[in-house]
Amino acid sequence: MTHKYRSRLDTALEIILVPGMGLALYMAFIVAPREASMGDLQRIFYFHVAAAIAGMTAFAVNFAASLMYVIRKNRWWDHAALAAAEAGVVFMVMVLITGPIWAKPAWFIWWTWSPRLTSSLVLCLLYVAYLLIRNYIGDPDRKALVSAVFGIIAFVDAPLVWFSIRWWRDHHPGPMLETGGLDPSMRPALYICMAVFQVLMFYLLRRRFRLEGMRDQVESLYRQADLAS
Amino acid sequence: MIRRPMIEVRKLAKHFGRFPVLRSLDLTIRKGEFVALFGRNGAGKTTFLRILAGLSRASSGTMSIQLPDEKRFRFARGAIGYLSHNTSLYTDLTALENLGFYSRLMDAPSDEASLIRKIELVGLAGREREPVRNYSRGMQQRLAIARAFLHDPEILLLDEPFTGLDQGGSEFLKWFLAQAHSEGKTCIVAIHDASLGYEMADRLVVIERGVVALDVPKTSLTLKEFEERYLAVTQTRMRSSVGPNAGNLL
Amino acid sequence: MKRIWAVFRKDLLVELRTKDTLNSMLFFGVVVLVVFNFAMESLRDSVRTAVPGVLWVAFAFSGTLGLNRMFASEKENGCLQGLLMIPVDRGIIYFGKMLAATVFMLIAEVIIFVCSLVFFNLTVWNEIPYLALVFLIGTLGFTAVGTLLSAIAVNTRLREVLLPLLLFPVILPVLVNAVEATGIILNGPDYGALRLPLTVMTVFTVVFGTVSYLLFEHVLED
Numbered sequence: 001m002t003h004k005y006r007s008r009l010d011t012a013l014e015i016i017l018v019p020g021m022g023l024a025l026y027m028a029f030i031v032a033p034r035e036a037s038m039g040d041l042q043r044i045f046y047f048h049v050a051a052a053i054a055g056m057t058a059f060a061v062n063f064a065a066s067l068m069y070v071i072r073k074n075r076w077w078d079h080a081a082l083a084a085a086e087a088g089v090v091f092m093v094m095v096l097i098t099g100p101i102w103a104k105p106a107w108f109i110w111w112t113w114s115p116r117l118t119s120s121l122v123l124c125l126l127y128v129a130y131l132l133i134r135n136y137i138g139d140p141d142r143k144a145l146v147s148a149v150f151g152i153i154a155f156v157d158a159p160l161v162w163f164s165i166r167w168w169r170d171h172h173p174g175p176m177l178e179t180g181g182l183d184p185s186m187r188p189a190l191y192i193c194m195a196v197f198q199v200l201m202f203y204l205l206r207r208r209f210r211l212e213g214m215r216d217q218v219e220s221l222y223r224q225a226d227l228a229s
Numbered sequence: 230m231i232r233r234p235m236i237e238v239r240k241l242a243k244h245f246g247r248f249p250v251l252r253s254l255d256l257t258i259r260k261g262e263f264v265a266l267f268g269r270n271g272a273g274k275t276t277f278l279r280i281l282a283g284l285s286r287a288s289s290g291t292m293s294i295q296l297p298d299e300k301r302f303r304f305a306r307g308a309i310g311y312l313s314h315n316t317s318l319y320t321d322l323t324a325l326e327n328l329g330f331y332s333r334l335m336d337a338p339s340d341e342a343s344l345i346r347k348i349e350l351v352g353l354a355g356r357e358r359e360p361v362r363n364y365s366r367g368m369q370q371r372l373a374i375a376r377a378f379l380h381d382p383e384i385l386l387l388d389e390p391f392t393g394l395d396q397g398g399s400e401f402l403k404w405f406l407a408q409a410h411s412e413g414k415t416c417i418v419a420i421h422d423a424s425l426g427y428e429m430a431d432r433l434v435v436i437e438r439g440v441v442a443l444d445v446p447k448t449s450l451t452l453k454e455f456e457e458r459y460l461a462v463t464q465t466r467m468r469s470s471v472g473p474n475a476g477n478l479l
Numbered sequence: 480m481k482r483i484w485a486v487f488r489k490d491l492l493v494e495l496r497t498k499d500t501l502n503s504m505l506f507f508g509v510v511v512l513v514v515f516n517f518a519m520e521s522l523r524d525s526v527r528t529a530v531p532g533v534l535w536v537a538f539a540f541s542g543t544l545g546l547n548r549m550f551a552s553e554k555e556n557g558c559l560q561g562l563l564m565i566p567v568d569r570g571i572i573y574f575g576k577m578l579a580a581t582v583f584m585l586i587a588e589v590i591i592f593v594c595s596l597v598f599f600n601l602t603v604w605n606e607i608p609y610l611a612l613v614f615l616i617g618t619l620g621f622t623a624v625g626t627l628l629s630a631i632a633v634n635t636r637l638r639e640v641l642l643p644l645l646l647f648p649v650i651l652p653v654l655v656n657a658v659e660a661t662g663i664i665l666n667g668p669d670y671g672a673l674r675l676p677l678t679v680m681t682v683f684t685v686v687f688g689t690v691s692y693l694l695f696e697h698v699l700e701d
Contacts, residue, residue: 132645137636148697153627153628164679307565313557315558316557321497
């Protein structure tokens, strides 16, 4: 198995992403109307929500890949799981940064221990722990297996975390899409942001996945060279 | 009697990251064979035994273990006894408690009388109620032998079992293995002492840098001839390995 | 079943001989109580509201110590190697260890709790059966996932240091619910409200008990 540094799909994704990002910015800052009570501040919401959903998607990918690794023991799945965990943490950190930026002017506090916030933080910590384990196991086969086990645990834990802290009083604006609270004129911007962030997540995941594949290849080349000697 | 292969190993490889320990190991062992496994430190003997015992997963290659029907377990490891560098004994418990615990785990008879008999067999009579912590290294090794084989396994794997044993202990272990051999058990003993291995085994296998470098029946050569070939195999390799890749030997 | 019991009995026996694990668990738990007492000087009047949190932090910290020992002790002489040779599914080792960890934690919890009654001047009599139930279910949830993570941590280069980092984020649902439930009991009992936290903890225990049992074999290494 050889890994090409990049494929046509990567180029295609880049071609989508560059104007896509521009479009997302344009939609969020120009096209979407000014929110009545919060003003321009609300515009951060488009990125905040899009990043959160992209992060969750990445964690779901990590779960699926971890499960597949435990079943198949194929390194391919381990690389996918690692790439997904890293991408997920990046997006979750984005959520945790944009959140307080918005909360300070809106609620006059940086941080509140509301369920959504707390859950996001815990979720982020879980996957940081996932990445941490990987650092401290030498044998790659064991590293893959043990981190896959933890990946499964983390994802199973996520809904329990969420339900457990749910009855705490919540400041967080409810999910506006479900309740129809989001003005229809704002929706295109949100949808485009969400779509672009998903593509971005997928692109980062792919690149990271490739990198890990190449690392593996380097190792096996070393082994072959050693075998030949 | 048809001797079908009990253990069949094909292209077995194990690497820890970049470092290969086993490269492509092929070995077929029939029921009742007594194999002495030679090789220098780091040649891959321990790794090989660990994979056979099911304690470690191979990176690639296949391994199959055929057990006689009446001894078939859901997991082959139930019919394997493995004595490693570790004694696997709880030092805070007595000899009796240690063996009792493992007997219950392994489905071996765990009544006190049969446990005491096993302890007496390894020459520790009268000290079965003492915590293992008080035992000397050699006594612990004796008890470890009793522990590893208390479930009367079909396949005995031993990793440098003579380490730490005194004269009496060594004699006992030799007798014990000869006994198992005569009962038709399959024995694989990793050992570095050429004459001791030659004395016990009926098949001599040398592992060198993760492959089988030499595999001969004892009847085909004398001890002296074997020692020469053993040396030749390991030394030529040694010379060739003192190159840019010498570091990988570690 | 017989083997689960054997593992459990062995751990208990070792503990009776050495008392290493329980002693350190107890001592640490009490130390946590004392430290919190100083940290909460300003809350002296409303201490009853803070006790559940303090109590569970103490339980969790001392429990982490106990869990760390569960597998560290198996590695000392390569004992885990012996355990791994059992002719049946290795998952049963998980149940034996979890049972032992649960019993150790419960013993420690009772004593830490009694100390907290003294330190914080609390009187509880009628509440005891309810508290016992909460302690039991909370502890089971804690050890259900803690036993697996302990087996993971002990095989990493960081060893015991890694366990709290892995354990606390995962265990959060249990801690939240246990604190909540203990609070309900200590502050004007409304036992109907106990149902929700107890259910969540039970679900957690069952889910992670199953998941851990299924995955346990993969994380073991001598």
